[in-house]
Amino acid sequence: MSSDWMYLAEIDAWNPATPGVETLRFGSTGYVTTPSETPANAYYEPRIKQPALYRFDAGVGKNTSRGGYGELVLANPDRGLDGYVNYGFDGRALRLLAGPVGSAYSALTVLLRGTCLGVTWERSTVSIRIRDRQEELNKPLQTTKYGGTNSLPAGIDGVADDLKGRVKPLLYGTVLNVAPPCVNTSRLIYQLHDAALQAVTAVYDNGVALTAGATYADQATMEATAPSAGGYRVWLAGGMVRLGSSPAGPITADASEGSSAALRYPGSLLNRIALKAGLTAGEISSADVSALDTACPYECGVFLGDETATATALDTVLAAGYGFWYFDAAGILRCNALTAPTGAPVLTLEEYGILELDRTASGSGDNGLPVKxxxxxxxxxxxxxxxxxxxxxxxxxxxxxxxxxxxxxxxxxxxxxxxxxxxxxxxxxxxxxxxxxxxxxxxxxxxCVRRDTLRVTTRIPDALAATIGTVVRVKVPRLGYDAGRDFRVIGIEQDAIRDRITLTLWG
Structure with missing residues (x-):
């Protein structure tokens, strides 16, 4: 590590003795915040040996946003950290900050806001495995399950022998010919969404369209009143349909949620899915949501009938714009359609500041060539x-x-x-x-044009402005970059122990 650059780590951990969460603080050098700063008078013990080898890949063109991962290594030759061996680190928050030695706490840059996966206790070091906040979304979006509590012919919760333990379906946007589960086999009630729907535009029995009847006002009316034979009626608030006759084959439907077409654009779908996953509105970039909907004003749809991970659902939505999503250093969910690198670059990399430069592809195809x-x-x-x-x-x-x-x-x-x-x-x-x-x-x-992919290595202090999605200009006397060529940042690798950062650039 450079002697003029310092790193601070803030690690949340569960102390079973308290019991409660404590924040453990360590630095690459000793550091104390001032009484007027927040946190006040906080001491950072000088134990950071490796301030997080960290890598993030936006997964552009792979339809899979790949969360960042890395490792923070703390020195423990005196076994002074052994007292934390019974603490719970997994799933807890970690922040890594950096700046010139002697900087005020408020002037430090947050390099990483992540999640601890686990801790390895070695002979003279403690290694903490890190993932960024995407790890939080690698779990099922839907957790509400059918209880199997129907007392037939009443109920909309299935019975022990059919739906008990199965997750309820989720529907976002507009979907076509999806198969809803039957939540009441006596009254032929099917559920399309575990919330309100905007419309059910068609219901099919073995491919044959059934006749729509008037919508139901509530569950009680739906259960009490059967549709006409060969028809169906919808309870929009409950996301359900009831049939008037026993089906001859599989039941499928076309349906929508979201009160307008604009609310079914990809950014709006991402926003609702993220909120369902437990993020707050303040943890989702509203500017990115709006920009995505502006770039890709397309009505889209996703139907989730099983325990699909939130991350997978977001990947599906972002495919509408060949896009990607990620959490930034502040822990905010960001989303972008892939677009050509335009606008003022956040930094220009010239030959004197570049340690390594490799062009790994000249196109976006899986073999590094333009798509034909x-x-x-x-x-x-x-x-x-x-x-x-x-x-x-x-x-x-x-x-x-x-x-x-x-x-x-x-x-x-x-x-x-x-x-x-x-x-x-x-x-x-x-x-x-x-x-x-x-x-x-x-x-x-x-x-379907030339798009170079570069891996460019420079010093971390020289590239702090380069974050995922930003535009960087490369100006070197080779590869036709003499006048400068603009790229979009789609990957970052930080090697803080060597004060190096490698950017994956596309453009």
């Missing part, structure tokens, strides 16, 4: 059906056989220049053909 053929998939069929009732039209039969509709573009210039240019199949939650065509054109301009 782009197949964008949309209008997901939630229940693929190959055997349906005879009354189903030929066109509908063909629709039901496929999971997605597809729009395609072939870039002849790329195909001519790059004989090994790949094909990309990109699955999205976009609903309409018009929106899919718009996104196809947008993506063609992003990934």
């Amino acid at each position: 053929v782009l197949n964008l998939k949309y209008a997901r069929n939630g229940s693929v059906q190959t055997s349906v009732a005879g009354a189903v039209t030929a066109a509908r039969r063909e629709w039901l056989k496929l999971e997605y509709r597809t729009v395609t573009v072939t870039d002849s210039a790329v195909a001519t220049k790059h004989l090994l240019a790949p094909t990309l199949d990109w699955e999205t939650p976009i609903v309409s053909a018009a929106n899919a065509a718009t996104e196809l054109t947008r993506l063609q301009g992003l990934i």
